[in-house]
Structures are given as C-alpha cells and as structure tokens.
Amino acid sequence: MITLESVSKSYQGAQGRTVALDAIDLKIDKSDFVVLRGPSGSGKTTLLVLIAGMLRPSQGEIIVDQQKLSEMSAERKARFRARNIGFVFQMFHLVPYLNVVENVTLAALGGEVDTLKAKALLNKLGMDEKAKSLPAELSAGEKQRTAVARALINQPQIVLADEPTGNLDPESARMVLSYLSDFHRQGGTVVVASHNDLADSFANRVVELQKGKIIGVTDCASPQSSQSGDCGGSA
C-alpha cells in the first residue's frame, strides 16, 4: 500500500539543516496497523506528512497505492489525499467556526456534502448529541472523535494519525484507538505515530524511529494481544 524507498527529508531551519529522516526504507501493507514510535524529534510527524504528500522528500521515492507521489502535481496530490487518506492530529485541528457535523463534512470532497453519512458516523462514535456544537464547546475526547469522523468520512484507504491520544484521558484514548482499529479490521491501512503504549496493543507492526532512522521493526503475530513485550506491554 505504502512504500518508502530510501526517503530522506531535511529541513532548512534557523540553525542550518536538520535531517529529520535519513534514508528510510519501509513497506506498509494494505492490512497493516503500524505504530511509529520514537523520541521527540525522531521524525514521526515528518514521515506521516511525507506519506500524505503534503511535503516532498529531499531524496527518495514514496509510492502510495501504486502511484509515485513525485510524479503527481500538487493539485493532483491534494485530490489524491482527499480521496484516499484520512488524517488525525494530536491537537485535533478542528475548524473553530464550524460545528461538529460541518467539520466532518468539510472533508467531503467539496461537492457532495453527505450530512447523513456524517451523522451516521458521529452516531457510531457516540457524538450524535454534539452534532451542532462548536469545537470550543467540546471536551478533548469529543474533539478527537470528531476528528476521527472527519478522517473516515470519505472512506479512505489509509488513515494517518499523529499522536491521536496525546491529549486524551485513558478512556478517550482507548475509544479513539478502537475506532481506528475498527477501520483497520474493515480493511483500512492505519499508520499511527504514538508514544502511547496502548496503541501498540492494536498494532500488527511497530516501527521504531530514532534520529531519522528506523532502528527496529517488530511484527506482532496477533494484534491486540497484550502478551508480547513489543506489541502491547511496556516497551
């Protein structure tokens, strides 16, 4: 589903160049629920953003659903992203002037605003009562559930989540992860950057990043088994 071929990314910052990713090779299958782990600054967010085609790699090639991102125009990438990728962020990033339903339908590809579909999805996420609320009126967990609904509204092939549980209480965190897991079980590909050990228990692969390099990949035989040390327990 997703292939990275010796992908590097460096940023030109105030203090010179920062190498965020250094010659990464990674294959993520359609049936994968991948958790990216690593200390702060190890390049997790950068990796997700590159997969989403929102940034160009400095070197290397990224292939998503058999299409080389480097060969797509910016507009085409935007369309591709809208259709195939759902995004969930740590800070929720809801549009402050749109209510819950509107935030969800915002992603609905410009034209067909499928409010009914959005409502059904919100229903499933236990958000039906808050459908008309503005983000400022929601709890953190509710915000993130809204963000998950937004990520899923277009029935994407891939959901990328960057620290989706970083600001949530354990109960909400579990809820959000289980929604992502549902999506995975229905055939979606999930890539989650997370410090949360809980995430590992849903993963079938854990990729360990450090200073822009992959330092370990663990395959978890059975997702959600909390037996394994790397895929569920405390790493």
Added chain:
Amino acid sequence: MRTLKLVFKEIRFRRVNFLLSLLAVITAVALFVVFVTTGESYRNETRKIQLGMGQNLRIIPKQTRMDQFWSVGFSEFTMPEEYVFRFAALEGYEYTPLTATLQKAIEVEGRRVVLTGVLPEVMPPGRNQPPIMFGVNRGEVYVGSEVARFFEIEEGSEMELLGARFHVTKCLSPTGSSDDIKIFGHLEDVQTLLALSGRINEIRALECLCLIESGQTELDARSLAEAQLAEILPEGKVILLKGIADVREQQRATMEGYLGLLVPIIIIASGASIGILSMLNVRERHNEIGILRAIGYGSGQIALLFLGRAVILGLLGAPLGFLLGGFVALEFGPEIFSLTAGAMRLNLTWLAWMIVLAPAFTAIATFIPMVSAVTWDPVRTLSDE
C-alpha cells in the same frame, strides 16, 4: 462544503477583524467619493464662473496688426457695423450689452485727439440693465479731461470738429487712461465726419460672455467663441482678455493638485491597513490552512477562501462607503470648499466604479497575505503545539 459557505462562516466567526477591514474599505471609498464629488462640483462651478464673468471679449478687424493695435489702442482698419447685430443675434450665448465703436486719431489745432464714435448699446433680448457705457446723442460730444483742459472747453459750449459743429454735453473727469484724450460722439456722426459710413473698428462684450449651460462636459469657451464668431464675422478677429477666470482656474489647479496627492495617500493607507488585517487573519488561520491541506484542499481552494473574503469586503464596502461619502460630500462639502450647495451633485457612475474597484482593491491588498497562506507549510501547524 462549498467554499463560499466556508467564507461566510469564517467572517461571522471572526467578526472583529472583518468589521475593522470593512471600516478601512468604507473609509477609503467614502473619502474617495468625497474628493471626486467635491472636485467635480468645484470644477463645474469654476467653469460656470469662468464662463460667467471671466472673459472680456473684443472683436477687431481681421487685418489688424497686433503691434499696431496694442501700441495705438485701436485698429487702423474697419469692419461692417452690422457685425454687432449679427453677434447679438448669435444663439447659444447670453451676452451683456455689446458696444460698437469707431475710433480714429485726428489733428485738432495741431494737437492729436482720438475721435470715438459710440453706438448706443445693443441689449440682449429680454435683458434690462443699466448701460455699461454711456451713450452719446447725435450732434453732441463728450470730451476727455485732457482735451477739455488743453482747448479750454467747458460743458455747454460748442466746438468745431472737422468742419462740423457739436454741442459739448459733458467734460469727462480724468480717468488716467487714453480716454482722457478722446472725444466721444454718436457713431453715425463720427462715421460721417470720417467718411466711413456703416463701418466700425471694434465690438466689445464687456464683463461677460456667458455660454448658456450646455450638455457638453468640458466646454472651452475660448475656442468655441472663436470658432463661432469667426464663422459669422469673417472680417473679425476675436481677442479674449484674461481675468478673474484665470485666478479661479489657478485655484482649481491647486485644489486638483491637493486631491492628486491626497487620494493616493488614502488609498495606500487603507490598502496597508487592509493588508495588515488580512495578514492577522492569515496568522490566526494557520491551523485551519493546515487542516484544509491535510484533508485535501489544494492551493487554489485555499487562495479562494482569502480572495472570496476580500471580494466580499469590497462588495460590502463600496456601497456603504459611497453612501457615507455621498452624505459627507453633500452635507459638509459646500461649506468646506465654499461651493454653492446646488453645485454639489452625487455622480452615480462612481458607485458603479466603486463596486468594481473596491473588490479589486481589497483583493490586491490581500494578495501578499494570501500568498503567505497558500505557501504556509502545513507541517508546521500540524507538528507544533
């Protein structure tokens, strides 16, 4: 979701920024309208005044050499007396009484005097006003002060001119001009004396050559008068004397100079404030831009969000500013620019122009912030905090 709906929701959410920007647009449009309206009215009024009392017009025979004319004070050639009636009958002009004169220097007892024949003033139809120049009856003369002094002439006496006798009705008081050496008589008497029957050598429209209000916007009284008069008075030559009109014209030029300076300053100032406000708006929306990109909005759509906002700003600001500016111009303009209130007119074509120009203007003012929004690196939004 439709982009326009998004734009409206955002405007409602961040009202303060929008209202402040709107205020800047309204102010710019209003001031612009005030300036163009008063400027236009001022120009109209100036034109009226210019036409009303500016021009002293003289018509002399065509062959006259100007060096001779200005050194002597009158032409050595003549033209038909009938010209004064042709001029009086010319339509489109509202003129003051026309005077026709025939002048010639003659020797009287070894002394040069200027014999001046005056036609009783030709009055414009329907006008009743005291004559500007005196009229002299047949058989009578008025003598200039210098002539009276030298020849020791007294009022009521008789004098002989070129073999004919005249009654001296009046000895004029000194004027300090060439009139002092003139002897004024009735035009026909002078024509007879000089054997120039039916001839004159000057027509004057004193004080006024008023063009009747015409639909034409920029009437050049000068060229119009010259063209029309040249046509009906083929042997005549038109001389227009400058006067008050020129002073007024200068005032107008000065005022337009100020406007020429003020209008760009206003436009730059309000453009800058709109630019700054939309820059703040973009700052506030970095998050949102990141989200929109992440969920698949392209640069074009994001640009449209900001452009749409700018255009709405302009479309709202134009009529509101026009109303405000129109009100201010009509209410305070006459006093500030010392114009007659009636001269102040609101030109609706400016409204149309403002509705076109204001959105273009706000779009341009928003351009740099918009570019910064479009090129904003979404990763920075998504990764920080």
